[in-house]
Amino acid sequence: MKKTIVSALTTALVVGAASTTFAATNPFSDVPADHWAYDAVSQLAADGVIEGYGDDTFKGDKNITRYEMAQMVAKAMAKNTSGADKALVDKLAAEFADELNQLGVRVSNLERNADKVKWNGEARYTYTNTKVDDDGDAKNELLFRLEPTAEVNNNWHVKARLDAKLNASEDGENDISLKRAWAQGDYDNFSIKAGKLPMQVDGDSILDSQMTGAALTAGKDVKFTVQGGRWDLSDNNGVNSSIVAGAAAAGEQKASVGGVGLQYDKGNLSAGxxxxxxxxxxxxxxxxxxxxxxxxxWSVNGKYHFNDNVALGGMYAQNTQADNYKKAGSVELDYKGAKAENPGSWGAYVAYRHLGQNVALAPTYDGAWAGTKGWEIGTNYAVAKNTVASLKYFNGKTIAGDNDASKVFGRVQFLF
Structure with missing residues (x-):
């Protein structure tokens, strides 16, 4: 079966899903700007799907072989496509399966299963210098994290988090642990998770940890979440030291956890x-x-985006069972924010936090910690693609003893 190169431009539909801006200049001398295929040819060349000939011509009327067409299909398959574009790629891949196999492109059903496991992660360096009065504690930590996601079927996935930590100050043995592993089923307006999973309610404020159990979330703009299980009080460095000491004294490292949450998120407003x-x-x-x-x-939270750059958010929580240090609150003003995929993007924030240690059991903040109150400022910057640097500073007091408290936090993340 012979096809002209111009007819092969159906692959432009595929490229369009991955890039919405056509190339500014045409690399081929025999395709004028007023040609019907000018935009498609320019974009295909810019995305590396076609290369043309050594004399800077495209030769659009020249017949091509199946092998040449398979080369273009293989390059189009490398694009992350979805919907109708993916259906077109799959149809082309089936038509040119033999030629693609000769090129080493995996198209068999068994080989496609390997693509169902996706790996994300990061390598990062963190420096902290925490002071209470004149007593300082400086730490240098290296962390390597892997977060695989394996597809079971169209609705179910298995997810995990594996952390390897090293105290760079001591350069001793590293600590490797499987922090999380859970199965997740996602349906229309409904999700269920089971295993060792991140806290699903208040995980971004006062309970930044993981539990062994299950959680169910239902809804769209308004989501209802219920979670229950067991929490290991010793597996998170953010758990306040008083609770950890109490766990050691009682000889009980596990806590039962049950929670419900209602969260609204639509447009510029979120509240829960x-x-x-x-x-x-x-x-x-x-x-x-x-x-x-x-x-x-009990806790409440809210955040309002004034525009694409500025947002104001806060939370309040109270432990009605505790006698003291039972209230926590935070107000934060955000400006922009670094995006790992966009080099040069940056952000900054200023916040006031009051984190009573008997309610902010595992606070998520990198500056203020459980049992402190005061001001926190920070900034982040995307140094290069998938490389983000952050700097934060907290200055305040301890809630219990009214001692001076401060913390310098610096981090560089390499995301993959």
């Missing part, structure tokens, strides 16, 4: 409320907790 009940004898030994073995935590 949540409730948690957490049970553990570790609370009995915590400073300011009293003779209670449970935490009853």
């Amino acid at each position: 409320a949540a409730y948690h009940r957490i049970g553990s004898d570790a609370f009995r030994g915590a400073d300011g907790y009293g003779d209670h073995d449970t935490a009853n935590i």
Whole structure:
């Protein structure tokens, strides 16, 4: 079967899904700007799907072989396509399967299964210098993280997180651990997760950790989430030291976790409320907790985007079971934000935080920590594609003793 190169321009539909801007100049002398295929030819050349001939001509009326067509199909397959464009690629791949196999392109069903496992991750360096009065603690940490996602079928995936940490100050043995592993089923306006998964309610404020259990989320603009399971109080460096000490004294590292949340997110506004009940004898030994073995935590949150660059958000939480240090709140003003895929993008923020240690059990913030209150500022910058540098500074007081407290935080992330 013979085809002209011009007829092969059906692959331009594929390229259009990955790039919406046509090339500014035409690399071929025999395709004038007023030719019907000018835009498609220019874009295909810019994206590396076609190369032309050594004399800078395209020869659009020249018949091509199936092998030459397969080369173009292979390059189009390398684009991340979806919908109708993906259907076109699949049809072309089936037509030229033998030639693609000769080129080493994987098209068999068994080989396609390998593409169902996707790997993301990061390598990062973090420096922190934390001070309470004149007592300082500087740390240098290296972390290598892998986050694979394996497709089971159209609805179900298995996800995981594997962390390898090294204290660069001591240059000793690294700590490798499987932090998370869960199955996730996604349906229309419905999602279920089971395994060791990230906290699904208030995970971006006062409970930045993981639990072993299950969670269900339903809804679209308004989402209802319920979660339940077991929380290991020792597996997260962010858990406040008083709770960890209480867990050690009680000989109980596990806590039961149950929570519900309601979250609205549409347009420029997001807002929500949540409730948690957490049970553990570790609370009995915590400073300011009293003779209670449970935490009853209520929280509210909200964020409004004034435009594409500026947003104001905040949260408030209270543990009604604790005697002291039972309130937490944060107000933050954001400007822009670094995007890893966009070199040169940047952002900055200023915030005031009050993190009572008996309610902010595992706060997510890199500056202020559980048991402190004060101001925090920060900035981030995309140094290069998939490379982001962040710098943060917190200055305030400890809530319990009113001691001076500060923290310098710096991080460089290499994302892949």
